[in-house]
Amino acid sequence: MNWFAECDRNTRFFHNYVNVKRQKMQLKIIQSVDGTWLESQDLMSTTAVEFFSRQFTQERDPINFDLLNNVPAMVTMEQNLYLCKFPTFEEVKKAVFTLSVDSANRPDANNWYSALVNGQLSGFFKSTRGVKRGDPLSPTLYILSADILTRSLNKLFEDKKYIGYGMPILIDPLNHLAYADDKIIFTSEDAYSLGKIVTVLTQYEQTSG
Numbered sequence: 001m002n003w004f005a006e007c008d009r010n011t012r013f014f015h016n017y018v019n020v021k022r023q024k025m026q027l028k029i030i031q032s033v034d035g036t037w038l039e040s041q042d043l044m045s046t047t048a049v050e051f052f053s054r055q056f057t058q059e060r061d062p063i064n065f066d067l068l069n070n071v072p073a074m075v076t077m078e079q080n081l082y083l084c085k086f087p088t089f090e091e092v093k094k095a096v097f098t099l100s101v102d103s104a105n106r107p108d109a110n111n112w113y114s115a116l117v118n119g120q121l122s123g124f125f126k127s128t129r130g131v132k133r134g135d136p137l138s139p140t141l142y143i144l145s146a147d148i149l150t151r152s153l154n155k156l157f158e159d160k161k162y163i164g165y166g167m168p169i170l171i172d173p174l175n176h177l178a179y180a181d182d183k184i185i186f187t188s189e190d191a192y193s194l195g196k197i198v199t200v201l202t203q204y205e206q207t208s209g
Contacts, residue, residue: 029044030047030048063206063207067149067204068148070152071148149204152200152204153197153200154175156193156196156200157175161192162193163190163193164187
């Protein structure tokens with residue numbers, strides 16, 4: 001109430017409030033990986049750095065990318081090389097001079113982009129840690145990864161032993177429906193067919209992380 005009444009003129013109260021809040025936010029004790037409780041600031045800081053260093057630098061198990069074989073090649077090597085070309089001086093000049101004087105500068109979508117060449121990211125955008133939540137690129141990446149699961153599930157119909165969900169003869173075979181980030185998988189109770197679906201889901205889980 002003193003703060004509301006006197007605002008920042010009550011500097012003593014203000015500083016006391018900040019100091020108390022800082023004390024509440026301090027770590028007094030932490031537990032290490034081996035179960036030991038640490039109270040020293042030096043030991044706590046060293047342990048925290050070691051913990052996150054191991055977590056962010058640990059080597060992952062080799063990833064199997066066999067599911068990518070279910071995606072047909074849609075971009076020729078010539079098109080891929082063109083996408084990965086660095087813009088010329090004239091292209092940069094044209095992009096800059098077409099910007100509105102009242103707008104914020106940003107790369108022009110028609111002249112700047114990036115692509116995969118032999119599985120390696122080439123261009124302006126490089127990342128080893130993925131994208132953050134809410135990143136505009138996230139929906140596009142999700143659609144690409146979800147498409148792999150769709151194609152892999154549809155590929156099961158090429159197996160003559162696979163028995164899908166019972167559908168009328170004149171209707172195209174169906175084994176799943178997708179809406180946003182939800183999937184509904186339809187199948188028969190055939191053990192072999194169930195095993196094939198589980199294999200696809202397991203591979204997709206391992207590949208996508």
